[in-house]
Amino acid sequence: MSDMTQIDQSSILDSLITMARQAGAEAADAVIGRSVSLSVGERLGKKEKLERAESRDLGLRVLVGKRQAIVSTSDFAPASLKELAERAVAMARAVPEDPFCGLAEAGQLARDWPQLDLCDASEPSEGRLSELVRAAEDAARSVAGVTNSEGAEAGYGRSEVMLATSHGFLGGYAASHFGLSVSVLAGSGTGMERDYDYSSTVYLADLEDPVKLGRSAGERAVRRLNPRKPKTAALPVVFDPRISNSIVGHLVGAINGASVARGTSFLKDKMGEMVLADGLDIVDDPHRPRGLRSRPFDGEGLPTTAKKLVDGGRLATWLLDCRSARQLGLVSNGHASRGTSGPPSPSPSNVHMAAGRTSVKELIGAITEGFYVTELIGSGVNGVTGDYSRGAAGFWIEKGELAFPVSELTIAGNLKDMFKALTPADDLVFRYGTNAPTLRIDGLTIAGA
Numbered sequence: 001m002s003d004m005t006q007i008d009q010s011s012i013l014d015s016l017i018t019m020a021r022q023a024g025a026e027a028a029d030a031v032i033g034r035s036v037s038l039s040v041g042e043r044l045g046k047k048e049k050l051e052r053a054e055s056r057d058l059g060l061r062v063l064v065g066k067r068q069a070i071v072s073t074s075d076f077a078p079a080s081l082k083e084l085a086e087r088a089v090a091m092a093r094a095v096p097e098d099p100f101c102g103l104a105e106a107g108q109l110a111r112d113w114p115q116l117d118l119c120d121a122s123e124p125s126e127g128r129l130s131e132l133v134r135a136a137e138d139a140a141r142s143v144a145g146v147t148n149s150e151g152a153e154a155g156y157g158r159s160e161v162m163l164a165t166s167h168g169f170l171g172g173y174a175a176s177h178f179g180l181s182v183s184v185l186a187g188s189g190t191g192m193e194r195d196y197d198y199s200s201t202v203y204l205a206d207l208e209d210p211v212k213l214g215r216s217a218g219e220r221a222v223r224r225l226n227p228r229k230p231k232t233a234a235l236p237v238v239f240d241p242r243i244s245n246s247i248v249g250h251l252v253g254a255i256n257g258a259s260v261a262r263g264t265s266f267l268k269d270k271m272g273e274m275v276l277a278d279g280l281d282i283v284d285d286p287h288r289p290r291g292l293r294s295r296p297f298d299g300e301g302l303p304t305t306a307k308k309l310v311d312g313g314r315l316a317t318w319l320l321d322c323r324s325a326r327q328l329g330l331v332s333n334g335h336a337s338r339g340t341s342g343p344p345s346p347s348p349s350n351v352h353m354a355a356g357r358t359s360v361k362e363l364i365g366a367i368t369e370g371f372y373v374t375e376l377i378g379s380g381v382n383g384v385t386g387d388y389s390r391g392a393a394g395f396w397i398e399k400g401e402l403a404f405p406v407s408e409l410t411i412a413g414n415l416k417d418m419f420k421a422l423t424p425a426d427d428l429v430f431r432y433g434t435n436a437p438t439l440r441i442d443g444l445t446i447a448g449a
Contacts, residue, residue: 043151059340139214169301257324286349299338
């Protein structure tokens with residue numbers, strides 16, 4: 001990554017905003033984003049991928065009355081930035097009015113923010129990433145029954161962002177990201193089955209041990225051999241933690257302020273009402289140290305705080321940026337996300353469903369017949385109605401035990417009903433941006449043979 005300092009970046013942003021004001025903007029904000037990434041992939045012990053990329057972009061938003069325009073560039077020359085500012089103002093004067101656009105109020109802006117340990121200072125070498133990849137794939141291929149590999153991949157990324165506004169905000173931070181994944185096949189011919197495992201962290205030292213990760217992928221693939229296709233029925237469904245976070249993700253998507261303001265969310269009329277079973281919490285925590293989605297301030301310069309999205313089963317808040325908040329007659333709660341080429345929009349940070357009190361063994365043990373899902377396929381979820389239908393694979397439950405692998409099934413229901421029929425286990429682990437324990441949902445339709 002280039003050696004541009006924070007002083008250089010702040011000077012560029014300040015100059016650009018001044019240029020925009022001189023060109024006729026009444027208000028403006030600007031953001032610089034820089035990133036570097038390195039990824040290595042191998043298959044069957046041979047290197048298949050080596051990619052490195054660096055980028056530096058700048059985005060400018062200008063406001064003229066109730067009109068706004070956003071432009072971006074990778075050319076930081078002063079003459080180019082002056083032209084960019086003039087073009088942005090000309091565009092803003094030509095677009096229709098948006099009664100809800102605008103910067104945050106000056107009194108809302110963050111004045112200080114926490115240090116969240118989001119950046120591993122050391123950049124790994126290609127050789128180090130290759131070692132991780134090779135160890136993971138070798139471990140996966142060593143599992144008895146594994147017959148082929150789709151390969152393993154390791155990656156590193158580091159990003160920096162700095163935001164400035166015409167009414168006094170200036171802030172920036174850096175974040176790193178490491179990932180390791182492996183996917184293998186078991187069996188032969190038309191009876192082959194595939195599975196995978198992966199780890200994603202902010203610090204290299206926190207990545208899952210590659211040997212353990214590889215063995216997990218191999219064992220998962222072998223367990224899926226010789227699947228059956230049970231008959232259609234309405235039965236309890238248990239979601240493995242690897243995919244249970246998708247259920248939480250659907251709820252988080254439904255409380256996005258932009259969707260609520262447009263009236264396109266199935267939860268748009270549910271504020272303050274019970275949306276989950278009594279006692280269940282969903283938490284958004286942007287200040288988790290080394291969190292994959294942690295952020296000290298939001299994309300409009302507002303402070304971020306941990307909050308319960310669902311409190312004791314009751315919907316407690318929307319995810320709001322300034323625009324969606326104005327449209328709903330509310331105040332932003334610090335959930336704006338911002339890139340260089342578009343306006344701010346609401347988004348979550350680190351989200352998790354609080355763990356329940358029931359062990360996984362007890363959760364499954366109480367089921368006479370049901371379905372344990374380890375993989376979901378397709379995206380058949382209607383955000384307007386809450387209708388849910390997805391392809392799935394996993395294991396059939398008989399008399400409280402995982403009995404045999406199953407595949408080519410479809411599970412269907414409505415998310416409003418599914419949320420209220422949900423029971424979490426006590427095995428919450430923080431591995432992803434959105435986390436959930438093992439979840440049991442009763443009464444879903446399972447379409448099989």
